[in-house]
Amino acid sequence: MIRPLDATANRQTVRASAAFMLSHPAHLIALGLGSGLAAKAPGTVGSLWAWASWLVIQHYLSIPAQATLIALALLLGWWACTVTAHNMRISDPGAIVWDEVIAVWLIFFLILPTGFWSQLAAFVLFRFFDAVKPGPVAWADQLFKGFGWRGGWGIIWDDLVAAFCTLLCIALWRWF
Numbered sequence: 001m002i003r004p005l006d007a008t009a010n011r012q013t014v015r016a017s018a019a020f021m022l023s024h025p026a027h028l029i030a031l032g033l034g035s036g037l038a039a040k041a042p043g044t045v046g047s048l049w050a051w052a053s054w055l056v057i058q059h060y061l062s063i064p065a066q067a068t069l070i071a072l073a074l075l076l077g078w079w080a081c082t083v084t085a086h087n088m089r090i091s092d093p094g095a096i097v098w099d100e101v102i103a104v105w106l107i108f109f110l111i112l113p114t115g116f117w118s119q120l121a122a123f124v125l126f127r128f129f130d131a132v133k134p135g136p137v138a139w140a141d142q143l144f145k146g147f148g149w150r151g152g153w154g155i156i157w158d159d160l161v162a163a164f165c166t167l168l169c170i171a172l173w174r175w176f
Contacts, residue, residue, distance in 0.1 A: 011089065012089070013088060013089045013090050014087060014088045014089060014090075015088075016031060016036060016037055016088065016093065016095035017037070018034070018037065020087075020088075021034060021036075021037065024083065024084075024087065025080075026079060026080040026082075026083035026084050026087075027080075027083075027084050027087065029076060029077065029080035029098055030077070030080040030081050030083070030084035030085075030096045030097075030098045031084065031095055031096065031097065031098075032045075032046040032049050032050075032097035032098055032100070032101055033049070035048070035049035035097055036094075036095040036096060036097035036098075037095060042094050042095055042097055043094065043097060043100050043127075043130060043131065044127060044131075045097070046097025046098075046100040046101060047097075047100045047101075047103075047104050047123065047126065047127060047130075049097070049101065050100060050101040050103075050104035050105055051104055051108070051119065051123055053101070053105075054104065054105055054108045054119075057069065057105070058108070058112070063112075066105075066109055067109065069105075070102065070105050070106055070109055073098075073101065073102050073105065074102050074156070077098040077099065077101070077102050077156060078149070078152050078153055078156060079152070080098055081096050081098055081099065081152045081155040081156060082147075082148065082149055082151065082152025082153075082155075083152075084096055085147065085151060085152060085155060086147055086148075091145055091146055091147060091151050091154075092141075092145070092151075092154065092155050096155055098156075099155050099156045099158075099159040099160075100130065100159055102156060102159065102160070103126060103130070103159040103160060103162060103163040104123070104126060104163075106160070106163050107122050107126055107163050107166055107167060108122065110167055111167070111170060118170075121170070122166055122170060125165075125166040125169050125170070126162055126163060126166045129161075129162035129163075129165045129166055130158075130159060130162040133158070133162075134165075136161050136164075136165065137158055137161050137162045137165060139161075140157050140158040140160075140161035140162075141154075141158040143157060143158075144157055
């Protein structure tokens with residue numbers, strides 16, 4: 001449950017830690033089952049975790065089950081990112097990496113079937129768009145700032161736009 005931030009409450013931000021992650025199921029999800037706790041480049045570590053988990057997912061789940069998993073991960077992630085950002089008192093904490101997980105899974109799902117080199121290219125492109133935030137990704141990053149459900153969606157939205165940019169580059173590359 002999300003409670004409004006009390007005006008008299010301590011406004012200090014909460015640092016992501018293993019104890020914080022394990023204190024609520026939403027934190028466990030939003031922090032990418034611990035991958036968001038990386039001291040350096042948590043977004044990249046979360047994206048690598050997404051890639052590793054995708055290798056298992058694509059092997060054991062059918063195409064419809066993969067699509068269902070991504071859709072459910074998006075909805076569950078929206079809730080988890082909203083709750084975790086609220087509890088950390090930061091609108092878009094770097095430790096929240098579930099947005100990267102969803103985006104990487106979506107990219108890999110939409111470029112099926114692919115091998116290692118195509119996945120590596122997609123991974124590098126996505127990390128570029130997510131980290132540098134050119135054009136439309138920067139716009140998306142600013143669109144839904146804040147707390148609550150809108151802010152939770154904003155955490156995910158810019159990564160979905162980065163995924164779209166990645167897919168557009170891959171489509172153009174394949175077309176030419």
